[in-house]
Amino acid sequence: MRPPPDRSELGSAFSAATSAARSAHSEAFSSTSSVADSGADHAAAATYSSAFSATRSAAHSVSHSAAAPALAADSALSAAYADTTLQIPNMFHAQLWPNPTEIGHLLRYLEEFRIHASKHAEWAFWAEWYQGFVDGKPLDWELQRRVAVIDDAIWEQGPEAVAAAxxxxxxxxxxxxxxxxxxxxxxxxxxxxxxxxxPIQNQPHMSALLNQVEDALEDCLGGHNGLRETAGDVRKLNRALGKYREDPQNAELTLSTVAGSLRRQIHESRELPDNEDNLALLSTVEDAVRGIRAEHPDVEENRLKRAxxxxxxxxxxxxxxxxxxxxxxxxxxxxxxxxxxxxxxxxxxxxxxxxxxxxxxxxxxxxxxxxxxxxxxxxxxxxxxxxxxxxxxxxxxxxxxxxxxxxxxxxxxxxxxxxxxxxxxxxxxxx
Incomplete structure (x- = not known):
């Protein structure tokens, strides 16, 4: 059984393989700029296939000098060569190592790092970042961009300062x-x-909308309409009519939630009868939601993001x-x-x-x-x-x-x- 390679041996093997791989990538991407967009990916893949022959030669020359580095180089080659069959947009969504059983000795290093990161919070992001590429599920690109442009002065302070940033x-x-x-x-x-x-943009209009909801709710309670004071929707409405009366954002959030619930209970599950009182309550709640959004553009913009x-x-x-x-x-x-x-x-x-x-x-x-x-x-x-x-x-x-x-x-x-x-x-x- 081959002994696991040490880090210096891995470095030698990967140095040779990576040098050739960089040339392959450079040649491949050059080819994409010289053809029409529709055929760029195919041209790149073809160029990768030929260019990675150089990578294979470089890595195999290393393999003659040491058995362990050869294993690492072959694993790197296997992963690199597999990338040549992928279209460029799909590359980041493929597993970094197509055959993880071939690189168990490398995965041990990754597992050691994950264990270390679980005990040292300043490294947690980097364990997550690398694991994303290993799994073909990279972290949000905007997050990565913002991390990359963290001020140099913070990077120079060390991992704790970077983690805080x-x-x-x-x-x-x-x-x-x-x-x-x-x-x-x-x-x-x-x-x-x-x-x-x-601030409320139109206080009289807001008050009128909520007063209509209050009247419609009063008509629904105490009869045979299916609503009780203790019902969740009733409690939400009372909050909108009380503590959120001067708060258009929370009033809209609460009323829109109640409107959706009433629609389902009246029209879908039939838990509430579709009688005049219940339909009037639903209508006034929906009118209040639309009125708040119309008067407050920020609230409407937030609703679109929420949706x-x-x-x-x-x-x-x-x-x-x-x-x-x-x-x-x-x-x-x-x-x-x-x-x-x-x-x-x-x-x-x-x-x-x-x-x-x-x-x-x-x-x-x-x-x-x-x-x-x-x-x-x-x-x-x-x-x-x-x-x-x-x-x-x-x-x-x-x-x-x-x-x-x-x-x-x-x-x-x-x-x-x-x-x-x-x-x-x-x-x-x-x-």
């Missing part, structure tokens, strides 16, 4: 993908986070961290922001419903539309993380550190880094 980039991108027409800031009087809604998103089912370990994080978020937030987190997390951690339908959906698709609570909570968490980066020493010195996080082994800043990671996994469309 990458965490900030992730929080910024999550915030951009989940916009809310509000400002998250620190209340100077309490030292806690608060949400400041955008393009999809979410993945979270693993149990992520849900466990969310449960642990909830009291911390409540402690760090002024009301009603803290109350919102409680409601949003209750929705996220309950058995997933189909856009607030009354029961779980059989055969839930791999991707689903985000719930209101998922969207709102992670929009705010991403903004918390950015504010936390500016005042980490203040937040990490609070009593909350020992009171709420002792059993987790996190500082507040580290907790928010983990929560942003969960947001990236949840909104899989970002990756």
């Amino acid at each position: 990458i965490d900030k980039v992730k929080a910024e991108m999550l915030s951009e993908k989940l916009p809310m027409a509000e400002i998250i800031e620190v209340n100077p009087d309490t030292g806690k986070f608060r949400a400041v809604p955008i 393009s998103l999809a979410v993945q089912e979270l693993p149990e370990e992520d849900k466990a961290l969310l449960r642990d994080a909830l009291p911390v978020l409540e402690e760090l937030s002024d009301d009603p922001l803290g109350e919102d987190f409680s409601e949003d997390f209750e929705e996220m951690l309950s058995p997933r419903l189909h856009n607030d339908a009354v029961g779980p959906v059989p055969d839930l698709p791999e991707c689903a539309k985000p719930l209101m609570g998922e969207y709102r909570a992670f929009s705010r968490i991403s903004k918390f993380a950015l504010l936390m980066e500016k005042g980490a020493k203040i937040f990490d010195s609070k009593e909350i550190k020992s009171a709420r996080l002792a059993h987790l082994g996190y500082t507040v800043t580290q907790l928010f880094t983990q929560l942003v990671q969960i947001g990236w996994r949840l909104f899989e469309v970002l990756l």
Whole structure:
């Protein structure tokens, strides 16, 4: 049995193979610029096939000098030659090593690195980055671009500084993908986070819309219309009519969720009768949603972005961290922001419903539309993380550190880094 190669031997073998491979790539890409676009990929593939003959010769010459480096070179050749059969756009979505059994000795190094990265957070991104190329599932290209342009001065400070900069980039991108027409800031009087809604553009019109919803809801309750004070949709409507009355973004989020739920219960599941009162309530809620969007362009723009998103089912370990994080978020937030987190997390951690339908959906698709609570909570968490980066020493010195996080082994800043990671996994469309 051949002994595993050491790193210097691997370096010698790969140096020869890679040198020839670079020439092959250069020649291949030159060929693509000299032909029409429709045939570029085929021309490139043909050139790769001939050019990689040079790679094979170079690597085989190395193999005569040492058996172990030859094994590494042959493995590299196998992967490189396989790439010549792919069209260029598909190359990054193919596994880096087509036959991983041939490079077990190399994969051991990767596994060692993954173990190291799991214990040293500053290397976690790079383990994930490399694994993406190994699996043919590279990380989001915009994320990679922003990491690449991190200021040189930060790179020179070392891996910890770079890791902090990458965490900030992730929080910024999550915030951009989940916009809310509000400002998250620190209340100077309490030292806690608060949400400041955008101003209402037409207060009389907003009040008139919500008054119509209030009247229609009153007509539906207490009769034989199927709605009760304790129903989830009724509680949501009462929040929109009460604490969100001066908050167009959250009023729109809540009312649009209720409108979708009422439509399904009246027209699809028939859990609510399609009588005059219920249809009037649905109509007034839909009118209110349209009216808010018409008066507030930011709210409408956010709705369009929200409609393009999809979410993945979270693993149990992520849900466990969310449960642990909830009291911390409540402690760090002024009301009603803290109350919102409680409601949003209750929705996220309950058995997933189909856009607030009354029961779980059989055969839930791999991707689903985000719930209101998922969207709102992670929009705010991403903004918390950015504010936390500016005042980490203040937040990490609070009593909350020992009171709420002792059993987790996190500082507040580290907790928010983990929560942003969960947001990236949840909104899989970002990756």
